[in-house]
Structures are given as structure tokens and as C-alpha cells.
Amino acid sequence: MDISVFFAAIFLLGSLFTPSISDPVQDKRALLDFVENLPHGRYLNWNSDSPVCQNWTGVTCNSDHTRIIAVRLPGVRLNGQIPPNTISRLSALQILSLRSNGLTGPFPWDFSQLKTLTLLYLQFNNFSGPLPSDFSVWKNLSVLDVSFNAFNGNIPSSISDLTQLTSLNLAQNSFSGKIPDLKLPNLKQLNLANNNLTGTVPESLRRFPNSSFSGNQNLSFLDGSSPPHSPVNPNSPSPLSTSRKTRKLAQSAILGIIVGGCAVIFVISAILLLVCWSKRRDKNGVSGKLQKGERSPEKVGAGRDEENNRIVFFEGCRYAFDLEDLLRASAEVLGKGTFGTAYKAVLEDGTTVVVKRLKEVGVGKREFEQQMEMVGRIRHENVVEMRAYYYSKDEKLMVYDYYSQGSVFSLLHGKRGEHRTPLDWDTRLRIAVGTARGIARIHTENAGKLIHGNIKSSNIFLNAQHYGCVSDLGLTTLMNTTIPLSRTHGYRAPEVIDTRKSSQPSDVYSFGVLLLELLTGKSPLDALGGKEVVHLVRWVQSIVREEWTAEVFDIELMRYPNIEEEMVEMLQIAMACVVRMPEQRPKIEEVVKMIEEVRRVETGNRTSSEAESSGQTPPVQASD
Structure with missing residues (x-):
């Protein structure tokens, strides 16, 4: 064989097997048609000139960039009905998250074309009408969450065809009729609460707790007893994905x-x-x-x-x-x-x-x-x-x-898994306002010269009324040497080089980090988990700059309705506390007033009916 022919053949083979770096043109056009025909309140950096697989917010492609496999657009203020023949053209789509928007209309009929879907999140929207009668088209679906909408009609019996389903959440809708006998061998989490279901709970679903069926007035078990009619306690355990639970179990053993x-x-x-x-x-x-x-x-x-x-x-x-x-x-x-x-x-x-x-x-x-x-x-x-x-x-x-409940750190980050009792929003507000009041009291001691110097979630406890209570104060000036910065990095104000010379403004900064910790559920020292250590303040600032504020908040808080405005207000207070220049930070007394104004009736001390309405049945929710 001629040597030039040999190298030409090698070049041809190499070009055939080199992964394409071009955009998936048809999928890209489908998303552009979707966003151009649906009003949205937040800027999306989607345009025809930028590569969809590299730059587009919320979009994930497969490894060779030939298809779009995930679209995540939670909380971007999408409003109206999903334009037909747009999202449905993403025939390789595996993950679709449109939760916490203002989407209306019926369940999109053309979603039946998304046959590769594994995770579908439509909760916290304004969808209405019945669900599709035939779910057999989504054979790979493992998570279905349509909670907190206005869906009605019967629960389709064809959901039984979803043999891979591990999490089903239909809570807070208007479903009626009897619960079908859903024989789903892999189902781990179920929530049908607060609908209009009648009859008895089928035998195939009796392995799930009563809280999965609460708020259905005319529903009963085989023995004649009824599930609780009041909303489930917002502190009920938060179901998590299997991989996360396994990882946390290993950490618990260690x-x-x-x-x-x-x-x-x-x-x-x-x-x-x-x-x-x-x-x-x-x-x-x-x-x-x-x-x-x-x-x-x-x-x-x-x-x-x-x-x-x-x-x-x-x-x-x-x-x-x-x-x-x-x-x-x-x-x-x-x-x-x-x-x-x-x-x-x-x-x-x-x-x-x-x-x-x-x-x-x-x-x-x-x-x-x-x-x-x-x-x-x-x-x-x-x-x-x-x-x-x-x-x-x-x-x-x-x-x-001794405080038997442990520190806020342990309550916020510890025991994550199937039996975890998450911190609800009311409790987090009480922790925030109580801690701020405690720091304000400390700052008045010794003619206003006393500082705490070591504010962090492991030094905050809950008093009898579940308000934050500050511990471990006033010790920085007693230390022989400055505290290693690696041990205070997550909470330390940028101007603090020697921890023995902390100040009241640096206390405010540390408190701002604590607020971010309460809002995000993330540790200041390892905000994103795994091996990537990210400074929490910088991570939040980058998310806010991109106008993706909803992505900041702890997923455990997404189960509670009507708190979005309060969370955004608290985020604004936290961002004011962690500004880089100490003279630009508010005094802690001002912070107390701002937090108290987030909810003007003593933060968390609302009437029982109000508290229940804001902590209604938490949806079964896997990570999206």
C-alpha cells in the first residue's frame, strides 16, 4: 500500500471516530422555540450564537454533545402554557425540571414523545385538568412529582406500568375517586396527601405511613380507620435519593x-x-x-x-x-x-x-x-x-x-437520610432572629466593646421556644495564638487576619454566613460537597449575579408553600451582612429589625392555623 494512501486512511478513520463538538442543532432549535414563545421573568443566556452544550444555563448534553439530555429551569418565572411541539422534540431528554414556576394549562399532551424520561418535576405550578390516561410510554420514569398544582380527575391506573418508579408525589391537588391498586415494586416514597380521594387504601400501598394519605377526608384503611386529616407535620422526614442516602450512611459509620x-x-x-x-x-x-x-x-x-x-x-x-x-x-x-x-x-x-x-x-x-x-x-x-x-x-x-437537641450545625447537616427530621422554615427564622438578638446583647456589654469572635452554626443552640441561642462567646482575646485561618475560613470576615483582633462588624459578617447556611442548607467550608471545596459566600454571590436566586435555597425548604418572598428577603439581609467592606455592613441592631420585619409578628409566633397553612404536607421530592 502506498504510504500516502495509508495516512489518508488513518486520517479518515480518525475523523470518523472523533467526537463532534458541534451543537445538537435540532434540539437547540426546539429550546429556542420553547423560550421564545413562553414569557419568563428572568434572563436566560440562551441564544442561537452560543453553544448550547457549553454555555446555556440549565441545559445538559450527553458526552459527545450530540443530544440534550437534561433541562432544569426551576424558579425562572415561566408563565403560561408550555408551547406545543417544543420541549417534546427533545427525544433524548432524561431529566426535566420545571418546578416552582407559573405554568398553566393541562398536562402537556405531547410529553408522550419524551420516551426516555427518568425524572419529571412539575411541582409548584398552576397546571390543571386530568393526568394522561396512559403512562406506559414512560417506561424508564423513576421520579414523578406534580404536587402543588390543580390537577383533578382520577389517578390513572396506568401508573402501575412504571415499574422503575421509586418516588411518586401527587400531593396538594384535587384528585378524586379511589386510589388504584398500584403495584410498583421499586416505589420507596409516596405522597397522595391533601386531595379528594375516597374509598380505602389498596393493600399494595399500605406499607407507606398514614402521612402519605393525610388530608383526604373520605379515605380510610381496610380496618375502617382514617388517615389524619390535618396537614402532615412539616418536620416529617425528608426522602432522599438512594445514592445520597448510601453516601450519608457511610459517613455516619465513619x-x-x-x-x-x-x-x-x-x-x-x-x-x-x-x-x-x-x-x-x-x-x-x-x-x-x-x-x-x-x-x-x-x-x-x-x-x-x-x-x-x-x-x-x-x-x-x-x-x-x-x-x-x-x-x-x-x-x-x-x-x-x-x-x-x-x-x-x-x-x-x-x-x-x-x-x-x-x-x-x-x-x-x-x-x-x-x-x-x-x-x-x-x-x-x-x-x-x-x-x-x-x-x-x-x-x-x-x-x-446541656442542650439535648444539639447545635444548629447538627440539626442542619447531621443525620441526613430517610429518617431525618429537616428544619422547617419557621424554625430557621426563629434561629436567625434569636441569634441576631443574642449577638446584639453581647455587643452592648463592656460599653459596647465586647465581641463574640467565633459565630458559627456549631455554637448556636435552640432555647425552649426554639429560638437561636448563642454560645462560646468572648474567648478570642484569651487565646495564646491566632486561630488557624483554615479552621475559621468559612465564617471569617475577609479583613480578619488575626482572629484575636475580630470586631463587631466581623461578627456581623459571620452571622451573614450563618444566614446563608440556613437558607442553602450547605456548609460554608464545603458548599457543593464532594472534593470541590467552594466558599459559600462566593458561590451564593455568583448564583445571584446570574439571577438564579431560586437555585440558592435548600431543597428541603421547597416543600413549604408561600415562603418564597420571605426567603428572598432573608437572602438580601444575608448579602448585606457579607459585603466585603466592614463599614458598609449594617450594625447587628439593624439586622435584628430587618429580620423581624420579614415576618412582622414575632418571627414564627403566628396562629396555629397560619402555621399549618405554611407548613402543609411536604412533597416527596428527590433531587433534581
Whole structure:
């Protein structure tokens, strides 16, 4: 073979097997026809001159860019009926999300052409009329969510043909008649609540909880009992996709191993500490343990003999124990924070307290006590009271009440999975306003010179009324060295280089990050999960710049109706708090007023009927 012919053949084969980088022309035209014929309130960067697979917002193509396989347009204010023969021309489409818009009209009849669909999200729109009678065309469909619309008529029995279906949500519509016997072997999540269904729940669906059928007045189980007629508690568990649940289960197992290891280490350390303490007492002739007949520790202003180093209790504290009691207590590591390790200690009399063991304290006894006295004087319903402290050359301890619900961090990010109880919007509002009020109280102490210095969700707890309560304050000035920036990066204001020189404006910045955390459900240190660590503030700013505000909010909040305006207002407050220039940030007192105005009746203290109407049955919702 001639060498030139050989290379020509190689070139021809290479060109045949080189992936095309050109646009899927027909799919692109279909989307342009869709958006050009449907009013929308937000800018979409869709135009014929830009490559659809690289630049178009909400569009995903397959690996060789020959077909569009996903379209996600939640919350872009699409209004009116979906133009026929537009979306339906995307014959390779697998994922379609048009949730949280203003779409009207019947279920699009031409969607029957989308035979490759696996995920379909149409919730929170104004669709009406019956569903298609024949669902057998969508053999691959695994998630169907049409909740919070105005669909009516009977639930089609052909849904039984969706053998791959794992999540079905028809809640908050006007479906009537009997529930068909849906024999769906892979169905994991079901929500038919708040419709007009009658008859009895078929045997094939009785494995699902009563909450899946609540709000249907004339529906009953085989034994004659009726599902609850009131809306399901908005705190009901949030169903998640199987992959996410598996990942969280693995993380839980790892966390269990870590916590167990920490507990073992703590027990060993406590034994060694007790032995060392005993030797020190024998050497110095000092007894740290109360003998029989000796009076119990006294309150503020007493028991401060330099030799004894007794625990100092603040006025009004109901506790009475000494260091030996703490050393004998069963202990559990709650977590390692910026300033030290926190332990849950259960004393012999059953009293449970939190003991914080400080590290790297760089001040002497007098300065330490002065700071503790100032912090201990603060009495406010949104500030966690410090009950006692202990100072010696080798140990610095702080004692607090124990909050059984855990921190806001654990409530927001922990135990994600099938049995998770998510934080509803009312609770998040209470956390925000309570925390802001607590910080405002802190900022008034010491002639307005006191700062918190370490505001983050792991230092926020819930009081009895479920309002935010601030803990771990006023410790930055006591530290020997500045806190490593890697441990405060997510919450740290950009001007703070030395954490010992934090300021009240930097507290406001950290509080703004906390607000973003409540709104997005994302951690400030790992906003997008996986290996990609993204700064939460920068991520939110980039989303807002693109006018895709709806994509910012935690998917767990999408189940609650009529809160979009409040969430947007809270987002605006958060963005004001995290501006780069500290002098441009509002004072915390101003922030409190702004949050209180988001809901003008004491944030969360609405009437029970109002609260129920805003927390109606949460839809079964997988990730889209």
C-alpha cells in the first residue's frame, strides 16, 4: 500500500471516530422555540450564537454533545402554557425540571414523545385538568412529582406500568375517586396527601405511613380507620435519593468510629489526668476533693483561694460539684471546636452539663477571671449562660447547661437520610432572629466593646421556644495564638487576619454566613460537597449575579408553600451582612429589625392555623 494512501486512511478513520463538538442543532432549535414563545421573568443566556452544550444555563448534553439530555429551569418565572411541539422534540431528554414556576394549562399532551424520561418535576405550578390516561410510554420514569398544582380527575391506573418508579408525589391537588391498586415494586416514597380521594387504601400501598394519605377526608384503611386529616407535620422526614442516602450512611459509620475512638481516648486521658492530679496533690499537700462535712463550693466571690483553685459558680447557678465530681463523671466527646474540646458530663447524681476544656489560653489568672466575670454577667434568653469556670496552671474549664437537641450545625447537616427530621422554615427564622438578638446583647456589654469572635452554626443552640441561642462567646482575646485561618475560613470576615483582633462588624459578617447556611442548607467550608471545596459566600454571590436566586435555597425548604418572598428577603439581609467592606455592613441592631420585619409578628409566633397553612404536607421530592 502506498504510504500516502495509508495516512489518508488513518486520517479518515480518525475523523470518523472523533467526537463532534458541534451543537445538537435540532434540539437547540426546539429550546429556542420553547423560550421564545413562553414569557419568563428572568434572563436566560440562551441564544442561537452560543453553544448550547457549553454555555446555556440549565441545559445538559450527553458526552459527545450530540443530544440534550437534561433541562432544569426551576424558579425562572415561566408563565403560561408550555408551547406545543417544543420541549417534546427533545427525544433524548432524561431529566426535566420545571418546578416552582407559573405554568398553566393541562398536562402537556405531547410529553408522550419524551420516551426516555427518568425524572419529571412539575411541582409548584398552576397546571390543571386530568393526568394522561396512559403512562406506559414512560417506561424508564423513576421520579414523578406534580404536587402543588390543580390537577383533578382520577389517578390513572396506568401508573402501575412504571415499574422503575421509586418516588411518586401527587400531593396538594384535587384528585378524586379511589386510589388504584398500584403495584410498583421499586416505589420507596409516596405522597397522595391533601386531595379528594375516597374509598380505602389498596393493600399494595399500605406499607407507606398514614402521612402519605393525610388530608383526604373520605379515605380510610381496610380496618375502617382514617388517615389524619390535618396537614402532615412539616418536620416529617425528608426522602432522599438512594445514592445520597448510601453516601450519608457511610459517613455516619465513619463518624461513629471517630466518636467511639474519641470516647476511648477521653477515658484513658481522664484516668491519666486523675493519676497526675493525685500525685500533684500528694506532692503539694493540697486536697482538691471535698471531704465529708466540708461545705459545698460557694458562689461568686468565694472559694477563690489561690492554692485550692476551686470551681467558681455564678450567682443563681443550681449546680454544686467540684473538680473530682467532674473527673468521676461519665463523659462523651461532643466535638472539638476552635477553642477546645467540649464534653457531655453526667455526674453521679444524674446532673448533665457541658464542660469545655480550653486550650492555648495565653493570659494569666486575673485577666482570665475578668473576662469570665464579664461573660458570666450576661443574662439574655438568646445567650447561653455560662454556669461556672475553673482555672489552674494546667486546666481551664467552662461549664454550661446541656442542650439535648444539639447545635444548629447538627440539626442542619447531621443525620441526613430517610429518617431525618429537616428544619422547617419557621424554625430557621426563629434561629436567625434569636441569634441576631443574642449577638446584639453581647455587643452592648463592656460599653459596647465586647465581641463574640467565633459565630458559627456549631455554637448556636435552640432555647425552649426554639429560638437561636448563642454560645462560646468572648474567648478570642484569651487565646495564646491566632486561630488557624483554615479552621475559621468559612465564617471569617475577609479583613480578619488575626482572629484575636475580630470586631463587631466581623461578627456581623459571620452571622451573614450563618444566614446563608440556613437558607442553602450547605456548609460554608464545603458548599457543593464532594472534593470541590467552594466558599459559600462566593458561590451564593455568583448564583445571584446570574439571577438564579431560586437555585440558592435548600431543597428541603421547597416543600413549604408561600415562603418564597420571605426567603428572598432573608437572602438580601444575608448579602448585606457579607459585603466585603466592614463599614458598609449594617450594625447587628439593624439586622435584628430587618429580620423581624420579614415576618412582622414575632418571627414564627403566628396562629396555629397560619402555621399549618405554611407548613402543609411536604412533597416527596428527590433531587433534581
